[in-house]
Amino acid sequence: MGDSIELVIRPWTPILGLCGCCCEWTPVRPDSACGPMRGISTEGRLAALRGMVSSELNIFIDVDYTLIAANGSLRPNSRELFLRLREAGHQPWVWSGMGIREEDMIRHGMDGCVAGYIVKPLDDYLKTLRRLEPEAWPDLIVDDHSEIVEAFGGITVRPYFFTDDEDRELRRAADALLQYAETGECADPAFRAPPDRVSRLPA
């Protein structure tokens, strides 16, 4: 009798679920959800995603070279960005690695558009921010550094070093953030979805 290979197929019922790591729609085994979604039902995962994309979002916006140039001038469309987020029901916060920047926002007449001010961590972003126990947690961010956008999710804008009346990066940022907030998707290549969409789930 010659060698034979026994192929064992263990049946399981594929269900369409959201992967907790990549949040892609994918057929998953009911018992194999990975990452932070492990143990959470498909219904729970769906509820988390719906809650994420339909509710009020805290959007944290960097100051230096995102909103303000090296000479202190305000970037074009800054007010438009804040007002569009406000009008859509979201909360635009200002944060900076240089501390609380309320005076800068007052100087530019922007203070009334800002939900609040927070100190931005400069490294080990998630751990440091948790340790600081901020008043609010960012759902999405806008920054000229891609590394911190990768950590929290949001959009990277081109650094604004010098006054440029033709700059439209903040209009682009508003378009991307609102597209994601409304649909759960964003086509802008500079946008990153938050890596942890279950942060709004109760512990």
Ligand SMILES: [Mg+2]
């Ligand atoms: Mg910056």
